[in-house]
Amino acid sequence: MESRSLPAPTLDSRWFAVFIREHESVLQATALRLCGNPTDARDLVQDTLERGLKSLARYKPGTDGRAWLLTILHHIFIDRCRSRSRERRADVSAEDVEERVAAPEAEALPAWASISPEQLREALDKIPEEFRLVYQLHSLEGRSYIEIAERLGIPKATVGTRLIRARRRLKELLMPTATGGEA
Numbered sequence: 001m002e003s004r005s006l007p008a009p010t011l012d013s014r015w016f017a018v019f020i021r022e023h024e025s026v027l028q029a030t031a032l033r034l035c036g037n038p039t040d041a042r043d044l045v046q047d048t049l050e051r052g053l054k055s056l057a058r059y060k061p062g063t064d065g066r067a068w069l070l071t072i073l074h075h076i077f078i079d080r081c082r083s084r085s086r087e088r089r090a091d092v093s094a095e096d097v098e099e100r101v102a103a104p105e106a107e108a109l110p111a112w113a114s115i116s117p118e119q120l121r122e123a124l125d126k127i128p129e130e131f132r133l134v135y136q137l138h139s140l141e142g143r144s145y146i147e148i149a150e151r152l153g154i155p156k157a158t159v160g161t162r163l164i165r166a167r168r169r170l171k172e173l174l175m176p177t178a179t180g181g182e183a
Contacts, residue, residue: 011056011057011059011061013053016052016053019065020049020052020069022065022066023069024045026066026070027045027048027049027069027070027073028041028042030070030073031044031048031073031077034073034074034077035077044073044076044077044080047076048069048072048073048076049069051072051076052068052072111175112174112175115174119174120170123170123173123174124136124170126173127166127169127170127173130162131165131166132166133152134148134152134159134162134163134166135162135163135166135167135170137151138159138163139163145159145160
C-alpha cells in the first residue's frame, strides 16, 4: 500500500471562518469563566479571533487548533489584567500619596496606656497572693517561667496558669467598663 499524504489546507479567511466555528463555543465558555460577565467575554473572544487571524501564518496545520486559540485568549486576558492594574495605580496622584503619608491618622491610645503605676500597685494588692507573686516576678522583675517555677517550687505550667489568671483579674480591676466588672 502506498501512503498518500493529504494536501495542506490553504490558510485563508474562509478556512479560518470554518476553523473558528469549530472552537467558538470553547472560547466563549473559557472567556466567560475568566471575565465573569458576558460583555467582557464577547470582547475577549473577538480580540482573540482578530489576533488569531492576524497571526494565521504562524499556525501549523495538523496541530491542536483549540489549544492555539486558547493560548491566544489567555495571553490577551493576562495583558488586560496587567493593563487594568497599571491604570489603577496611575489614578493616584503623587500629591495624594504624599498627603496620606505625611499626615497619617492619629491612633487612639489603648485603654491600658492611661493606667498609672499607682493604680497598678493598688490593683495588685487586691488579687490573691499566689497570682500577685507570679505576676510581679514575671512582669515587673522580668523573670522566666522556669526561674519562677524553681523559686516558688511549682510546675512551669502552673506559673503560666497563674499569670493568665492574674492578668485577667487585673484587667477586671483596672478596666471595669471593658469587662463588665466593678465600677
